Amino acid sequence: MSKKNTAAGSSAAAARKELERLDRELLKVISDRARTCQKLAKARQQEGGLLHDMGEDHAAFQKLLEANKGPLSEAGLRSIWRELQGQARSMIQPLRIAYLGPKYSYSHLAGIARFGDSLDLLSMATIKAVFEAVNVGEANYGIVPIENSTDGRVVDTLDMFARVPLQITGEVQLKIHHQLLGKCTRSQITEVYSKPQALSQCRDWLAKNLPNVRTVEMTSTALAAQIAVDKPGAAAVASYEAGLNYGLNVIDANIEDNKSNVTRFAVIGGDAPKRTGHDKTALMFAIPHKPGALADAMAVFKRGRLNMTWIESFPMPNTKNEYLFFVELEGHQGDSKVKSALLALGRKTDKLNVLGSYARGLPAE
Incomplete structure (x- = not known):
């Protein structure tokens, strides 16, 4: 063996030895962290606080992001951290x-x-x-x-x-990347399966690249992937993870028309999280059926200098020509500005439900 190969072998052995030492240290730190999470949960219960505080977890991760100097990416750090938190939560309370x-x-x-x-x-x-x-x-x-x-x-x-x-x-903001999955080549595809929203988000790509192929709507992208496993000529628009799970090939990657495609998910249930200082509040209200009622309601947010991040209207269940309005705004319902606005809004509406305040989510892959 040459001196160069001997040196390389020695260097690799030293690196492996260093990794083994670091892994032992990491195991100790992870175990200590799990025990500390248990202590924190017990202390919270004794003080009448939340067993799982999602707002506090969010703030803790933001501090980690600020302290991260690499080489781990934000996505890599997030993946590790959420598994540590998940394990800790499952130990404390399934x-x-x-x-x-x-x-x-x-x-x-x-x-x-x-x-x-x-x-x-x-x-x-x-x-x-x-x-x-x-x-x-x-x-x-x-x-x-x-x-x-x-x-x-x-x-x-x-x-x-x-x-x-x-x-x-x-809330969870998930960056959505659609993959064209299947067990055939693009030229062999006769049908593309997916849920309506996924097909809509890839409409231009499909029209350009598979103009003569029939699209078939399904209840979920994962179910579409299951069909593509066994049906000749079938392809699915679904996630990369679905392709891995069902043994499908990626025929074409990231076929979404909007490369900044994001879906927001609401987390429902559990205890109300604490204020973080980077919060949003969601509310739903109905207004009197008379001219100017909506303008009067919207003026409340302007006077309170509250920034609305989203507003939607949709038909009120079991009514005729009446609508509910869903609004998200920056701030926590415990903030003085938001409190005052909600009191004023209550006087302008027939019905007002505050759906919750929660930390603003960051887009995740």
Whole structure:
């Protein structure tokens, strides 16, 4: 063996030895962290506080991001941290998280992004089923899509907020990248399966690259991937993780028309998180059926110098020509400005529900 090879071998052996030492230290630190999480939960209970404080967790991760000097990326750090938090939560109190769709649907990925993969994640067939699971105590939390940057509001979710009195306790912003998956080549594709929203978000790409191929709507992207496994000529628009899970090839990657495609998910259920200083408040209200009623309601936010981040209207259930308005604004309902605005808004509306205050989420892959 040459001196050069001997030196390289010695260098690799030294690096492996250093990694083994660091792994032992890491194991000790992780174990110490888990024990400290248990102590914190016990202290919180004794003081009458929250067992799991999502707002505090969010603030803690923001501090880690600010302190991170690399080489770990933000996404890498987030992945490690959420698994540590998930393991700690499962040791303190087992949590069940309900989400829409089969495994590796985008709602499932949003649940992992928020809670990690170590908790009990429950697949639900509909958004209504997610709400009901949380409402009756079958699940501690639910993950439901609320808005997409391409397709806008998710009506089924807003409708359920009008029907079931659950609080929003967090949000997940998930960057959506659609993959064309299958076991054939692009030229062999005769049908493309996916849920309507995913097909809509890839409409231009599909029209340009597969103009003569039939698109078939499914209830979820993961179900579409399952079909593409066995059906000749079938392809699916779904997540990369769904392709891995079902053994599908990526025929074309990132085929979404909007490269900044993001879906926001609401976290429902659980205790109201503490104020973080970087919060949003969601509310839903109905106004009198008379001229100028909406303008009067909107003027409340202007006078209070509150920035609205989102506003949607949708038909009120079981009524004719009456609408509910869903608004998100910057600030926490405990802030003096927000408190004053809510009092004023209550005088201008027939019905006002504050759906919750929660930390602003950061887009995650």
